[in-house]
Amino acid sequence: MISKTQSDKLNCTTNLRFTRNARTAWEIVLRSVSSRFKPKVLLPAYIGYTDREGSGVFDPIEATSSEYAFYGVTRNLGIEMDPFEEHVRSGKVNIALVIHYFGFCRNDMNRVRSQCDEYNVTLVEDCAHTFNLGLKGRKLSNYGDFSFFSIHKYLPTTCGGILKVNTARFDLEPHRDLEGAPTTVLEQYAISDYEEIYRRRINNFKLYESLLPRHEGLEILFELKGEDIPQSFPVRIKSGRRKDLYFYLMKKCMPTTALYYQLITQIARNEFPLSYEISNEILNLPLHQDITSDDVSRICAQIDEYFQVHSKAV
Ligand SMILES: Cc1ncc(COP(=O)(O)O)c(C=O)c1O
Structure with missing residues (x-):
């Protein structure tokens, strides 16, 4: 039938x-x-x-x-x-x-x-x-x-x-x-427009890449490759300054996240020291679809100001 x-x-x-x-x-x-x-x-x-x-x-x-x-x-x-x-x-x-x-x-x-x-x-x-x-x-x-x-x-x-x-x-x-x-x-x-979300996230990523100050205390973690659509812009903040920078940006009304600042205790510190090093240094800068290029510029300028005050530029 x-x-x-x-x-x-x-x-x-x-x-x-x-x-x-x-x-x-x-x-x-x-x-x-x-x-x-x-x-x-x-x-x-x-x-x-x-x-x-x-x-x-x-x-x-x-x-x-x-x-x-x-x-x-x-x-x-x-x-x-x-x-x-x-x-x-x-x-x-x-x-x-x-x-x-x-x-x-x-x-x-x-x-x-x-x-x-x-x-x-x-x-x-x-x-x-x-x-x-x-x-x-x-x-x-x-x-x-x-x-x-x-x-x-x-x-x-x-x-x-x-x-x-x-x-x-x-x-x-x-x-x-x-x-x-x-x-x-x-x-x-x-109802979400994914192409537009991807475009904005990728643009914000590229803007961070070009605007973030090059300081010895800051390391960019990833390059954008073929398929990547970023969730955030991850950096490593050296010399034990991550927490300080995190709260500094928070005070300036620029909240960031640190994924993962606290590892599950089942991961042994002596067996995986690099994981703990990254966990102590990671900072994820926001680049989601509500973030404008002006927001990215302001975050980068604030990070630059932080490093100008707190450490020697490269
Ligand atoms: C890598 C990873 N996988 C899975 C999850 C779980 O996500 P959800 O909150 O949607 O359960 C998270 C967040 O907690 C995560 O960071």
Whole structure:
């Protein structure tokens, strides 16, 4: 019988599921694989928490009683490939998580994918700081068997996440109560102009690059490459001045964030000293779509003034 109207709900759809937030999506992944094996998760040794929000990456590990191990990160939060591969080959982990920090695609993703394939490890991309879903043909978020996003880090909503499923190997668990995204989130998602959001964020990033003062106390962490759409403009502030600069800018009504200024205690300080160094120095300057080029100029001028007063220019 030829039907008069369309009825197949999955026909012509994308592989996305809306969730309460990114951590819910991550927890659904962990619960879903649990029916096949007990999750033993390989995590990057740069994961933070706050007393108010907990840890979006680690709380689901604890909630599902998953086992875990850490791999080190490089100076700009890339994947330390040797330890990563050693763990994957060891047979002691069955899930690997890669975090695309601050919207920047991590290094060696093709190699990460092929190692995970070879050793039968499920790859998950944490795209909570990225948001290039609408862009066709992009690789980011398609390397993993799963990837997850955080809508409220990108759009003016109080919650919202997305789980992207790129594999048919697992039956996804249905949402539990309160694990779906509220209507307000779906509406904001539907009306947002992503091309315009990307354009503004990328322009602001480039403006920071050209206007930020070159001081020995300030290191720019990332360059914008092919697919990157930045969540913020991360810098490292040296000589123990990060906290001071953070409060200095706050007093000037220019609030910034420091992701992550506090690492989860499971990351051993003596094993991962570089993670603690970055955590003590990181400062994320705002570049979201409400930030104007004038705002960026003023922030850069204020940072310059801070360094003029507090340290010698290069
Ligand atoms: C890298 C990363 N992944 C996941 C999350 C969790 O995001 P959400 O607040 O949407 O659960 C966060 C934030 O907490 C994060 O920084």
